[in-house]
Amino acid sequence: MALPFKNHPYLTGHHQPMRFEAHAPDLIVEGDLPADLNGVFYRTGAEPLYDPPEGYHWFDGDGMVYGFYFEDGRVSMRNKWVRTEKFEAELAAGRRLFGVFGDPSTSDPSVHGMRYNTGNTNIILHGGKLLALMEGAPAIEMDPRSLDTRDYLDYGGTITGPFSAHPTVDQFTGEMLSFGWMINGPMGKPEIRYDIIDKTGAVKKNVRFDAPYMSLVHTFLVTENWVVFPFNPLEVSVERAMRGGPLNSWVKGRNSRLALMPRNGDTDQIRWLEMPGRHMFHELNAWEEDGKLIADVAAANGTALFPNDDGTQNTHLDTTLELRRWTIDLTGASDEVTEETINDRDIQFPRPDDRLMTRKTRHGYANLNLNSIDGRVDGMDAVIHFDTDTGKEDIYHFGNGAGCGEFVFAPRMGAKDEADGYAMSLVHPANSHRTELTIFAAKDVAAGPIARVIVPYRIPSGFHCNYYSADMALAAEAFGTAH
Template sequence: MDGSVTTNPFLRGNYAPVRSEDDFELKITGEIPAGLAGSLYRTGPNPQFEPDSDYHWFVGDGMVHGFHVDAGKVRYLNRYVRTPKWKLENEHGRRLFNTWGDPRKTDPLAMGQDGGVANTNILWHGGKLLALEEAHPATAMDPITLETTGYVDLGGKVTAHPKIDPDTGEMVFFAYMDEAMPFSNKVSYGVADAAGRLVRRETFEAPYCSMIHDFLVTEHYVLFPVLPLTGDFARAMAGGPAFAWEPDKGAYVGVMRRDASVDTIRWFHTEANYVFHPMNAWEEDGRIVADVMQYERAPLFPDVNGERGDNAAARMARWTFDLSGASDHIKRDYIDDLPGEFPRFDERRAGLSYRHGWWAGQTARNGEIRPDAIAHLDLATGKRSVFELPFGDATSEPVFVPRSASAEEGDGWLLAVAYRAPVDRSELLVFEAQDVAAGPIATAQVPRRVPFGFHGNWRSAQG
C-alpha cells in the first residue's frame, strides 16, 4: 500500500496500512524510568488488502502494536488480529467484504460470513488480552507474542469500550445494534466478573438506532448515550449513507442503576450533539456528573442527504444529571477550550470523582482533525499544561501508568505514540504525567511508522 496513489483520505499518509509484521528492539533516547515495566498495546485499522471505494477508517482489519518495556529497554512487535474475516480473505488472497456490509458489493464467498475486524480497543481483563470492536465478540490474543487465540464467549457482541470497576475488577460492557437485523435499536448490557466470566446480560430498546460508540459507568450507575449519528438499513440500501448525522432525532442518555433491571432505565434528553469518548463520570450530591469530549455535530460522517459539514473538533464538556429532580434535561457546560480527542485519566478513579485528565489536543495549526499536542488538566486548580509536537507531527491517545499500585492519583507516567511526519516513522514517548509541558523524558524510536489508530492500554509486568 505504501507509495500507492489513492483519493481516499483514510488510505493516504499515516492512515495508509503497514502490512509487514515485525519485531524490533528500539533505540532509546533519554532514560526509560526503572519502575516502568510492562506492555503498552495499541490497535487500529490496517486493511489486509486494498479495500473498496467506500472504505472508512473505522472498518479496516485490526492490527495490534505492542511495546514491551523492561529494564530500560523497549521491544516492539505488531500482528494482525486473525479474525474469521482476516482468515477468509487471506486464504483467497483478496478483499471479499464490503466496508458497510452492502450485499451488492460483497463477494459471494463472504455472504453470510463473519466480518469482524477487532480494530478499536485492546485491553487486559480476566487474564486475557482482548481485542475489541463495535459489532462482534471479543478476540483473545497472547499478551507476549500477540498470537490470536480466538473469540471469548461473553454472550455475543462486546463493543469496544468496556469499563473496569477498580473496586470489584468487574468488566462492565454493552453492545449496540445487538440482534441479527441490521441497524436495529436493540442494546445489550453485560457484566463479566474479575475472572472474565459472564455474570449478567440483558437487552433493551433505545429510542432509535444510534452509533453508541462509548458509554459511562459510575460506582452505582451506568449511562447509555443515544446521540443522533443514526444507522438506517433502508437508507443504505437506497444508496444513502449507512450512518448519518440526523439532529432532528434529538439526544438521549439512558441512566440505570447497576443493580437494577434494564426496565428501570430513565431517559434524560438534551439538544443534538455527539460524543465518541467520555473522560469519566461520578456521583455527587444526588447528581451524576460526567466529563466528555463533545462535538456540536458528529465529524467524519455526512447528513442523511450525503452532505458533509465542517469537521469541527470536540471540547471537554461537563454533563450533569439531577437524579432527584423532576427534570430529565441534561445540563451541559464546556469546561476547557482546547479541542481534542481520546481523553484518559488515572483509571484507579474510574466511576469516582477525579482530579487529573489528559487528552490528545488539536492546536488547529494544520487545519485538520489531527491531534498534535498532549494536554493535562488539573481539575482541582483549573490549570492546563500542553506539550505541542512540531508542525505536521501527530500523537496517539495518551495512556496513564501509575508509578506504583499505591501511588497518589496522577502520580506516574504518560505514554503516547507519535508520528514524525518529516522522517515518516513513529516513536514511543514517555512523559512525567503531571509535567507533560516539559516534553518526553524518554523516546523509543520505531524504524518505520505506526499507522494512526484508536485506543491503547497498559498491562503491568505484574499482570
C-alpha cells in the same frame, strides 16, 4: 499479489498502511527511561491488508495490535494483525472480499454469510485475557505476550453478538461492564444488551432493553452505582441506504437521549433523559458526587465522521470535540442534563488515570489539534493534560505536521495517588521515517518527553491505546507478576 492502494486521505500520509508484522527485542531509548515503569502499552488501529475496490473508511481496516513491553530497563515491541475470519479469507484469496463495512452488495459471494469483523478498535486486558474489540462483533481473545489470535470469547455461550469496543473495567471491583448495540442486526429491532462480567470472567448480568432507534452507541458512562447509555442522533438506517442515502447519518435537529439505570438494577428502572443532539463517543470519566452524576466527556454538536441526513457533510473543524461536563440529578428531582464546557480545545480521546474510572478524578489526558491542517485527517499534533479542579492546562506540541495517538496515563510501579506516574503517546513526527513512543511526567507535560522509545519506521496512525502496569491485578492475571 497485493495491488497498490488508492489515493485516499486515510490510506496516505500518517495513515498509509505498513502491512507487516515485526518483533524488536530491545528498542533504542533516547532520554531517561524511568526505572519504575514496568508494564505494557498496547495500541490498535486499522491497517488494511488489501484495498477495497469501491472506497474506504477509516474505521474499516483490519485490526493491527502493537505491544510495547517495558521490563527490566528495556523496551521490546511486537505487532500482529488480529486474525479474524475476514482477514484469513482475504489473505487466502489474495484480495479484498468484503465490501466496506461488510456491505453485502459489494462483497464477493464467497463471503456471504461470513461475519464481517476487523477487531480494530480497542485492545484491553480483563480476566487474564487480552481482548481485541470492534463493536459489531464479539470479543476476540489474543495472547497478551505473543499477540497470536486465539478465538472468539463468548463467555460460555452467553455473549455471542456485538460487544462494545468501550467496556469499562472498574478496578475497584475488577468487574468489566459492557454492552452491545445492533444485536439483532442492522434491520432488526434496535435493542441494547447490558453485561457485567466479574473479575474471573463470569457473566453476572446479561439483560436487554429497547433503544429509541438504531443509534451508534460507541461508549457508555459508568459510576460506582449507575450506568448511562447515550443515544446520539447518529443513526444507522438500512432503509435510508436502500433509498440511496448514507447507511450511517447524523439526524439534524434530533435530541440525544440518555438511559440512566442503577448499575446492578433492572431495565425497568431506567430513567430516560434528553438533551440537545450531541456527538459523544469518548468519556474522560464519570462519578457520583452530592446526589449527582458527573461525566466529563469529549462532545460536539455534530460530527464529520458521517454525512448529515440532509446530504450535507461537516468538516472536522466545524465539529471539534471539546471537553464538556454533563451533570445529571440522581434523586429524580430533575430530568435536566446540564452541560458546561471545561475546555474548548479540539481534542480527540480523553483519558483519566484508569485505576480511578467510576470515581472522581481531576487529572485528564488527551491528544489535541493545535496546528493540524483540517484537524484530524492530518493527525493530532499535540497532547494536553487537564487539571479540572484548577482549570490549568499543560500542553506539549510535537511540531506542525506531527501525528500523535491517544495520550494515556501510565502509573509508576507502586503508585497509590491519582496521576502518580507518566503519560505516553505514540507519535509520528513530521517528515520523518521513524515513530516515537514519547513518555512524559504525568503532571508536567509541558516540559516535554523525558524519554522517547524509537521505532525506526513509521507506524500508521491508529485508534485506542491502553497501558497496564505490571503490578496491576489486571496485568498480573495476564502475565504473572514479572512479564
